[in-house]
Structure formats: structure tokens, C-alpha cells
Amino acid sequence: MSFRTPLGRARGLGTARLGTGHWLAQRITAVALVPLSLWFVMSVMIYMRADYVTVSIWLHSSVVSVLLVLLLGTLYYHAYLGLQMVIEDYVHDEWLKVSSLMLTKFICVLLAATGIFAILRVAFGG
């Protein structure tokens, strides 16, 4: 049974029915980020002022590389979902909204890819 008015249906301006997916993805990435980000922040606290050799040996380890790749993927997914919500709430001009959403998505994917490339380069002995 549909509660939408005939006019609403004709205009096609209702919900896109994608809200639940967005909500769930935001929670799932949040739960995954609790251990991943805590591990990363503690590692940064240990290696923040370390010399080059110490840091590159740390980054060279397989476990660290895998965890960092997972962190970046989850982090940028979560960041995009959050930024998307902020943009959708505060930017009301349709053109500006759609273009800033697209730009934000491109930047998130670009940064994730760049970071993952840097990690793999060290991991595979660059």
C-alpha cells in the first residue's frame, strides 16, 4: 500500500528509497572504524617522532599494510557518507549541491587511491 499522493507520484519527487542503505553503511563503517582508527592513532603516537628507518620498517610489515588499506577504504567511505549528509542539509541550490557532492566523491576516491598506492609501494619494497 502506498501513502504517496497521486500528485507526488506524478511528479516523481518522493524518496529515492536509498535512505536505509546510507544509514546502515554509515553505522557499519563506524563500527569497523572503532578498532581500526584506535589502532592507527596509537601507532601514530608511537611513530610520530620516529626516524625514517623505524617508520619505513613499520610500514613494510604485511599486517600493517593490510590494516592501513582497510583503514583508508573504510575511512573515506565513512567520510564521504558524513560529508554527503552535511552538504545535503546545508546546500540548497540544486546545481551547487549536485556538483559539490560529485566533487567530494571524486576527492575521497582520489585520496583513498593515492594513500593505498603509497602503502603498497612501501610494502612491495619501493
Add this chain to the structure above:
Amino acid sequence: METDYRPLSPHIGIYRWQITMIMSILHRLTGVWLSLGTLVLIYWLIAIAAGPDTYAGAQMLFGGWIGQILIWTWAFSFFYHLCNGIRHLFWDAGQGFEIRTFYISGYSVWIISTALTVLAILFVYLFGGHP
């Protein structure tokens, strides 16, 4: 059928400021600020991949007082967003909606995230970089 000029619900301008709304706004602000902070994280990873000279340049930038202040604002934002995020996950599970619990969890987030930031600063200056 006119639908564009209906009265809107009262906006934030008429409400008395209270901790619950400040914390909600700060959750978004710290989220946006942390998103910007990931740029520094990517720069750090690139600097390690690029070699000792680039890494030394990055260490100089992070070691300066502007770099240090920025890093500690990101640290506080991280701990705040983490603690308040966990508070949000409890709400999503249907827990903690009593007014008293609401305030207790709110003040706990402030206390725990401030304490964790201070502890992190102390740890880095006392033990960081000397594993």
C-alpha cells in the same frame, strides 16, 4: 495546490543553547575537520613512500608549532568523534534515551575525550619516537 509556503517548524535561532545541541553540532564539525585532516595522513604516507628527504621535510612541518597545534586539534576531534560516535551507536540500538542518561553520557564524552587527548599529548612527548 500550493505546497511551497507552508509554515516551517521553529529553527535553531529560537532555542536556548544547551549541551545536547552543542554536542550534536560539534559531532558534525569534528567530522568535517577530521575529513580535512586525512589530507595530512595521505601526505605522511606519501612522504614515507617518497624517501628520507621528503620524510624529513614532513617531520619539519609536523614538528613546528603550527603543525603541533593542528595535530592536537585533530587528536581532540578524533577522540570526541569516536566517543560521541559510540554514544550514537547506543542510541541506534535504542539505549540511553532517558533525559538523565542523555546528560550523563554527554558529559562523559567531554571528560573522556579531553582526558584521552591530554594522555595522548603526554605519551607522545614522553615516549613518542623512542620505541
